[in-house]
Protein backbone atom coordinates (compact mmCIF):
# COMPACT_ATOMS: atom_id res chain seq x y z
CA UNK A 1 0.00 0.00 0.00
CA UNK A 2 1.61 3.25 -1.19
CA UNK A 3 0.65 6.85 -0.31
CA UNK A 4 0.02 8.84 -3.49
CA UNK A 5 -1.54 12.06 -2.17
CA UNK A 6 -1.70 14.14 1.03
CA UNK A 7 -4.54 16.58 1.69
CA UNK A 8 -4.09 19.15 4.45
CA UNK A 9 -7.02 21.13 5.84
CA UNK A 10 -8.52 22.80 8.86
CA UNK A 11 -11.59 22.27 11.04
CA UNK A 12 -12.99 24.65 13.63
CA UNK A 13 -15.35 23.28 16.27
CA UNK A 14 -17.43 25.30 18.76
CA UNK A 15 -17.27 24.37 22.47
CA UNK A 16 -20.16 23.93 24.91
CA UNK A 17 -18.34 26.37 27.26
CA UNK A 18 -14.98 28.19 27.14
CA UNK A 19 -12.16 25.80 28.12
CA UNK A 20 -10.01 27.49 30.80
CA UNK A 21 -6.70 26.36 32.23
CA UNK A 22 -3.85 28.20 33.92
CA UNK A 23 -2.15 28.28 30.50
CA UNK A 24 -4.93 29.38 28.18
CA UNK A 25 -8.61 30.08 27.58
CA UNK A 26 -10.07 28.61 24.41
CA UNK A 27 -13.45 29.41 22.82
CA UNK A 28 -13.37 26.79 20.04
CA UNK A 29 -11.20 23.86 19.03
CA UNK A 30 -9.19 24.33 15.87
CA UNK A 31 -7.38 21.38 14.32
CA UNK A 32 -5.18 20.89 11.31
CA UNK A 33 -6.38 17.70 9.63
CA UNK A 34 -4.55 15.48 7.18
CA UNK A 35 -5.76 12.77 4.83
CA UNK A 36 -3.20 10.34 3.42
CA UNK A 37 -4.56 8.76 0.25
CA UNK A 38 -3.26 5.49 -1.17
CA UNK A 39 -3.20 4.31 -4.79
CA UNK A 40 -6.08 1.92 -4.05
CA UNK A 41 -8.21 4.72 -2.50
CA UNK A 42 -7.75 4.03 1.23
CA UNK A 43 -7.68 7.19 3.39
CA UNK A 44 -5.68 7.55 6.62
CA UNK A 45 -6.81 10.37 8.93
CA UNK A 46 -4.75 12.43 11.36
CA UNK A 47 -5.07 15.72 13.22
CA UNK A 48 -2.91 18.22 15.09
CA UNK A 49 -4.04 20.76 17.68
CA UNK A 50 -2.25 24.12 17.82
CA UNK A 51 -1.48 24.19 21.55
CA UNK A 52 1.24 26.85 21.50
CA UNK A 53 1.34 27.13 25.29
CA UNK A 54 2.30 23.46 25.65
CA UNK A 55 3.92 22.18 22.46
CA UNK A 56 4.92 25.51 20.90
CA UNK A 57 3.00 24.44 17.77
CA UNK A 58 0.69 26.96 16.08
CA UNK A 59 -1.61 26.42 13.07
CA UNK A 60 0.98 28.09 10.84
CA UNK A 61 3.92 26.07 12.15
CA UNK A 62 1.97 22.79 11.88
CA UNK A 63 0.90 23.52 8.30
CA UNK A 64 4.41 24.60 7.32
CA UNK A 65 5.98 21.48 8.84
CA UNK A 66 3.41 19.24 7.12
CA UNK A 67 3.93 20.80 3.69
CA UNK A 68 7.68 21.37 3.81
CA UNK A 69 9.09 18.62 6.02
CA UNK A 70 6.67 15.71 6.25
CA UNK A 71 4.63 15.56 3.02
CA UNK A 72 7.72 15.03 0.81
CA UNK A 73 8.71 12.06 3.00
CA UNK A 74 5.26 10.45 2.93
CA UNK A 75 4.48 10.55 -0.78
CA UNK A 76 5.40 7.18 -2.27
CA UNK A 77 6.17 5.50 1.07
CA UNK A 78 5.23 1.87 1.65
CA UNK A 79 2.82 1.67 4.61
CA UNK A 80 3.81 -1.91 5.51
CA UNK A 81 7.25 -0.74 6.71
CA UNK A 82 6.33 1.29 9.81
CA UNK A 83 9.89 1.21 11.18
CA UNK A 84 11.33 2.66 7.96
CA UNK A 85 8.64 5.37 7.68
CA UNK A 86 9.03 6.46 11.31
CA UNK A 87 12.83 6.55 11.05
CA UNK A 88 12.50 8.77 8.00
CA UNK A 89 9.87 11.08 9.57
CA UNK A 90 11.82 11.54 12.81
CA UNK A 91 15.20 12.10 11.15
CA UNK A 92 16.27 15.70 10.70
CA UNK A 93 13.30 17.09 12.61
CA UNK A 94 13.06 18.09 16.28
CA UNK A 95 10.04 19.47 18.14
CA UNK A 96 6.98 19.85 15.82
CA UNK A 97 5.38 16.98 17.75
CA UNK A 98 1.80 17.95 16.80
CA UNK A 99 2.46 17.72 13.04
CA UNK A 100 4.38 14.47 13.58
CA UNK A 101 1.49 13.06 15.62
CA UNK A 102 -1.00 13.86 12.86
CA UNK A 103 1.08 12.01 10.26
CA UNK A 104 1.87 9.14 12.66
CA UNK A 105 -1.81 8.44 13.45
CA UNK A 106 -2.76 8.61 9.76
CA UNK A 107 -0.02 6.09 8.94
CA UNK A 108 -1.14 3.74 11.74
CA UNK A 109 -4.71 4.17 10.44
CA UNK A 110 -3.64 2.99 6.97
CA UNK A 111 -1.42 0.22 8.36
CA UNK A 112 -4.33 -1.24 10.36
CA UNK A 113 -6.68 -0.83 7.37
CA UNK A 114 -4.20 -2.69 5.18
CA UNK A 115 -4.36 -5.59 7.66
CA UNK A 116 -8.16 -5.27 8.00
CA UNK A 117 -7.90 -4.77 11.78
CA UNK A 118 -9.17 -2.06 14.14
CA UNK A 119 -6.07 -0.19 15.33
CA UNK A 120 -6.47 -1.17 18.99
CA UNK A 121 -6.25 -4.85 17.97
CA UNK A 122 -3.08 -4.24 15.98
CA UNK A 123 -1.48 -2.38 18.92
CA UNK A 124 -2.21 -5.05 21.52
CA UNK A 125 -5.97 -5.56 21.54
CA UNK A 126 -6.42 -5.64 25.33
CA UNK A 127 -9.93 -4.07 25.34
CA UNK A 128 -12.24 -2.12 23.03
CA UNK A 129 -13.35 0.57 25.48
CA UNK A 130 -11.94 2.90 28.07
CA UNK A 131 -13.29 5.21 30.75
CA UNK A 132 -12.45 8.89 30.73
CA UNK A 133 -12.49 11.57 33.39
CA UNK A 134 -14.06 14.94 32.63
CA UNK A 135 -12.11 18.19 32.91
CA UNK A 136 -13.73 21.04 34.82
CA UNK A 137 -12.38 24.42 33.69
CA UNK A 138 -10.89 26.74 36.30
CA UNK A 139 -13.49 29.28 37.42
CA UNK A 140 -14.97 30.53 40.68
CA UNK A 141 -15.78 27.76 43.21
CA UNK A 142 -19.51 28.28 42.52
CA UNK A 143 -19.16 27.79 38.75
CA UNK A 144 -16.88 24.76 39.22
CA UNK A 145 -19.44 23.19 41.58
CA UNK A 146 -22.24 23.78 39.04
CA UNK A 147 -20.13 22.30 36.20
CA UNK A 148 -19.17 19.30 38.36
CA UNK A 149 -22.81 18.55 39.17
CA UNK A 150 -23.70 18.66 35.45
CA UNK A 151 -20.80 16.26 34.80
CA UNK A 152 -22.20 13.75 37.31
CA UNK A 153 -25.62 13.97 35.65
CA UNK A 154 -23.93 13.20 32.32
CA UNK A 155 -22.47 9.98 33.79
CA UNK A 156 -18.94 11.01 34.80
CA UNK A 157 -17.58 9.72 38.11
CA UNK A 158 -14.03 11.01 37.79
CA UNK A 159 -13.40 14.78 37.62
CA UNK A 160 -10.19 16.65 36.81
CA UNK A 161 -10.33 20.15 38.27
CA UNK A 162 -8.25 22.76 36.51
CA UNK A 163 -6.57 25.11 39.01
CA UNK A 164 -3.90 27.80 39.02
CA UNK A 165 -5.63 31.04 37.95
CA UNK A 166 -5.64 33.14 41.15
CA UNK A 167 -4.07 30.24 43.09
CA UNK A 168 -5.30 31.76 46.37
CA UNK A 169 -8.76 30.46 45.34
CA UNK A 170 -7.56 26.91 44.59
CA UNK A 171 -8.20 25.45 48.04
CA UNK A 172 -11.75 26.86 48.10
CA UNK A 173 -12.39 25.46 44.61
CA UNK A 174 -11.37 21.94 45.63
CA UNK A 175 -13.18 22.08 48.99
CA UNK A 176 -16.38 23.33 47.35
CA UNK A 177 -16.40 20.64 44.66
CA UNK A 178 -15.61 17.84 47.14
CA UNK A 179 -18.45 19.02 49.43
CA UNK A 180 -20.87 19.14 46.48
CA UNK A 181 -20.07 15.80 44.82
CA UNK A 182 -19.48 13.67 47.93
CA UNK A 183 -16.79 11.12 48.60
CA UNK A 184 -17.55 8.48 45.97
CA UNK A 185 -16.54 10.70 43.04
CA UNK A 186 -12.86 10.63 42.05
CA UNK A 187 -11.21 14.06 41.98
CA UNK A 188 -7.81 14.95 40.58
CA UNK A 189 -6.41 18.44 40.00
CA UNK A 190 -4.24 19.96 37.26
CA UNK A 191 -2.38 23.21 38.03
CA UNK A 192 -0.80 23.33 34.53
CA UNK A 193 2.54 24.57 36.00
CA UNK A 194 1.02 27.50 37.92
CA UNK A 195 2.41 26.82 41.40
CA UNK A 196 5.87 27.27 42.86
CA UNK A 197 7.33 24.15 44.47
CA UNK A 198 6.81 25.41 48.04
CA UNK A 199 3.28 26.64 47.28
CA UNK A 200 2.46 23.25 45.75
CA UNK A 201 3.65 21.36 48.81
CA UNK A 202 1.67 23.64 51.16
CA UNK A 203 -1.46 23.34 48.99
CA UNK A 204 -1.28 19.54 48.62
CA UNK A 205 -0.61 19.10 52.36
CA UNK A 206 -3.79 21.12 53.00
CA UNK A 207 -5.72 18.81 50.65
CA UNK A 208 -4.34 15.89 52.67
CA UNK A 209 -5.00 17.44 56.12
CA UNK A 210 -8.59 18.25 55.13
CA UNK A 211 -9.16 14.71 53.82
CA UNK A 212 -10.14 15.99 50.35
CA UNK A 213 -9.07 12.64 48.90
CA UNK A 214 -7.32 13.81 45.73
CA UNK A 215 -6.35 10.99 43.35
CA UNK A 216 -3.34 12.85 41.94
CA UNK A 217 -2.01 16.34 41.31
CA UNK A 218 -1.02 17.00 37.69
CA UNK A 219 1.92 19.19 36.68
CA UNK A 220 2.00 21.44 39.77
CA UNK A 221 5.22 23.26 38.75
CA UNK A 222 7.03 24.50 35.64
CA UNK A 223 7.62 21.81 33.00
CA UNK A 224 11.40 22.21 32.80
CA UNK A 225 12.03 22.44 36.56
CA UNK A 226 12.59 18.79 37.30
CA UNK A 227 14.14 19.56 40.68
CA UNK A 228 10.93 21.39 41.68
CA UNK A 229 8.85 18.40 40.57
CA UNK A 230 11.13 16.13 42.68
CA UNK A 231 10.73 18.45 45.68
CA UNK A 232 6.93 18.28 45.46
CA UNK A 233 6.84 14.50 44.89
CA UNK A 234 9.17 13.89 47.85
CA UNK A 235 7.27 16.11 50.26
CA UNK A 236 3.65 14.99 49.83
CA UNK A 237 1.78 11.69 50.12
CA UNK A 238 -0.53 12.39 47.14
CA UNK A 239 0.60 11.04 43.76
CA UNK A 240 2.11 13.61 41.38
CA UNK A 241 1.54 13.26 37.64
CA UNK A 242 4.01 14.70 35.12
CA UNK A 243 2.31 16.12 32.03
CA UNK A 244 4.11 19.04 30.33
CA UNK A 245 7.42 17.69 31.74
CA UNK A 246 7.23 14.57 29.54
CA UNK A 247 7.30 14.74 25.74
CA UNK A 248 9.70 11.87 24.99
CA UNK A 249 10.98 8.52 26.21
CA UNK A 250 14.10 10.36 27.39
CA UNK A 251 11.93 12.71 29.50
CA UNK A 252 10.19 9.65 30.98
CA UNK A 253 13.59 8.15 31.76
CA UNK A 254 14.60 11.35 33.60
CA UNK A 255 11.37 11.23 35.64
CA UNK A 256 12.10 7.60 36.51
CA UNK A 257 15.79 8.18 37.30
CA UNK A 258 15.08 11.00 39.75
CA UNK A 259 11.68 9.66 40.89
CA UNK A 260 10.41 13.14 39.98
CA UNK A 261 6.77 12.03 39.65
CA UNK A 262 4.61 9.02 40.45
CA UNK A 263 2.65 9.02 37.19
CA UNK A 264 3.10 10.16 33.57
CA UNK A 265 0.51 11.68 31.22
CA UNK A 266 1.18 10.42 27.67
CA UNK A 267 -0.32 12.60 24.92
CA UNK A 268 0.14 11.84 21.24
CA UNK A 269 0.52 15.58 20.54
CA UNK A 270 3.52 15.78 22.88
CA UNK A 271 5.07 12.42 21.93
CA UNK A 272 4.78 12.94 18.18
CA UNK A 273 2.32 10.06 17.85
CA UNK A 274 1.75 6.43 18.71
CA UNK A 275 5.23 5.22 17.73
CA UNK A 276 6.87 7.33 20.44
CA UNK A 277 3.97 6.95 22.89
CA UNK A 278 4.71 3.20 22.97
CA UNK A 279 8.36 3.96 23.80
CA UNK A 280 7.34 6.28 26.67
CA UNK A 281 4.99 3.62 28.02
CA UNK A 282 7.73 0.99 27.95
CA UNK A 283 10.19 3.22 29.85
CA UNK A 284 7.47 3.92 32.42
CA UNK A 285 6.53 0.25 32.74
CA UNK A 286 10.17 -0.71 33.26
CA UNK A 287 10.34 1.90 36.04
CA UNK A 288 7.05 0.95 37.75
CA UNK A 289 5.52 4.30 36.83
CA UNK A 290 1.86 4.16 35.85
CA UNK A 291 0.71 6.11 32.78
CA UNK A 292 -2.46 7.98 31.98
CA UNK A 293 -3.37 8.72 28.36
CA UNK A 294 -4.44 12.34 27.89
CA UNK A 295 -5.02 14.73 25.02
CA UNK A 296 -5.24 18.38 24.08
CA UNK A 297 -8.52 20.11 23.51
CA UNK A 298 -8.82 18.54 20.07
CA UNK A 299 -11.06 16.80 17.59
CA UNK A 300 -12.42 13.28 17.59
CA UNK A 301 -9.63 12.22 15.18
CA UNK A 302 -6.76 12.57 17.66
CA UNK A 303 -8.98 11.44 20.54
CA UNK A 304 -9.86 8.29 18.60
CA UNK A 305 -6.18 7.57 17.91
CA UNK A 306 -5.32 8.06 21.59
CA UNK A 307 -8.25 5.86 22.64
CA UNK A 308 -7.06 3.03 20.34
CA UNK A 309 -3.61 3.26 21.92
CA UNK A 310 -4.96 3.43 25.49
CA UNK A 311 -7.45 0.58 25.03
CA UNK A 312 -4.85 -1.69 23.47
CA UNK A 313 -2.59 -1.66 26.55
CA UNK A 314 -3.31 -3.53 29.78
CA UNK A 315 -1.23 -1.16 31.89
CA UNK A 316 -3.19 1.96 30.91
CA UNK A 317 -6.11 2.19 33.29
CA UNK A 318 -6.58 5.96 33.49
CA UNK A 319 -7.58 8.26 30.63
CA UNK A 320 -8.33 11.92 30.09
CA UNK A 321 -9.89 11.80 26.64
CA UNK A 322 -12.86 14.06 27.26
CA UNK A 323 -13.10 16.43 24.23
CA UNK A 324 -16.19 14.59 22.88
CA UNK A 325 -17.97 15.86 26.02
CA UNK A 326 -16.56 19.40 25.69
CA UNK A 327 -17.20 20.06 21.98
CA UNK A 328 -20.61 21.37 20.94
CA UNK A 329 -20.41 19.73 17.50
CA UNK A 330 -18.62 16.76 15.98
CA UNK A 331 -17.58 17.07 12.33
CA UNK A 332 -15.87 13.65 12.45
CA UNK A 333 -17.98 10.76 11.17
CA UNK A 334 -17.04 7.46 12.86
CA UNK A 335 -14.24 6.92 15.36
CA UNK A 336 -14.53 6.49 19.14
CA UNK A 337 -18.04 6.88 20.54
CA UNK A 338 -18.63 8.49 23.96
CA UNK A 339 -21.57 7.34 26.10
CA UNK A 340 -21.48 8.69 29.68
CA UNK A 341 -17.87 8.23 30.73
CA UNK A 342 -17.20 5.33 28.31
CA UNK A 343 -15.39 5.66 25.00
CA UNK A 344 -16.01 2.65 22.79
CA UNK A 345 -13.91 1.92 19.72
CA UNK A 346 -15.49 0.86 16.45
CA UNK A 347 -14.72 -2.60 15.11
CA UNK A 348 -14.08 -1.28 11.60
CA UNK A 349 -10.48 -1.35 10.28
CA UNK A 350 -7.97 1.34 11.26
CA UNK A 351 -9.17 4.29 13.34
CA UNK A 352 -12.72 3.66 12.08
CA UNK A 353 -13.11 7.24 10.83
CA UNK A 354 -15.25 7.56 7.72
CA UNK A 355 -15.30 11.22 6.84
CA UNK A 356 -14.61 14.76 8.06
CA UNK A 357 -17.38 17.29 7.50
CA UNK A 358 -16.53 20.99 7.02
CA UNK A 359 -12.95 20.13 6.01
CA UNK A 360 -11.47 23.40 4.74
CA UNK A 361 -8.67 22.46 2.31
CA UNK A 362 -5.37 24.36 2.62
CA UNK A 363 -3.34 24.66 -0.60
Ligand SMILES: C[C@H](N)C(=O)N[C@H](CCC(=O)O)C(=O)O
Pocket residue numbers: 021024051054135190192243294295296297298320321322323
Ligand atom coordinates in the same frame (compact mmCIF):
# COMPACT_ATOMS: atom_id res chain seq x y z
C1 LIG B 1 -8.58 18.25 27.09
C2 LIG B 1 -7.93 17.53 28.26
N1 LIG B 1 -8.93 17.07 29.15
C3 LIG B 1 -7.01 18.45 29.02
O1 LIG B 1 -7.42 19.00 30.00
N2 LIG B 1 -5.77 18.61 28.56
C4 LIG B 1 -4.92 19.63 29.14
C5 LIG B 1 -4.32 20.50 28.08
C6 LIG B 1 -5.31 20.85 27.03
C7 LIG B 1 -5.13 22.08 26.21
O2 LIG B 1 -4.72 23.12 26.72
O3 LIG B 1 -5.52 21.95 25.04
C8 LIG B 1 -3.94 19.11 30.13
O4 LIG B 1 -3.99 17.94 30.52
O5 LIG B 1 -3.11 19.86 30.61
Ligand SMILES: [Mg+2]
Pocket residue numbers: 190192218219243244265
Ligand atom coordinates in the same frame (compact mmCIF):
# COMPACT_ATOMS: atom_id res chain seq x y z
MG1 LIG C 1 -2.36 18.44 32.13
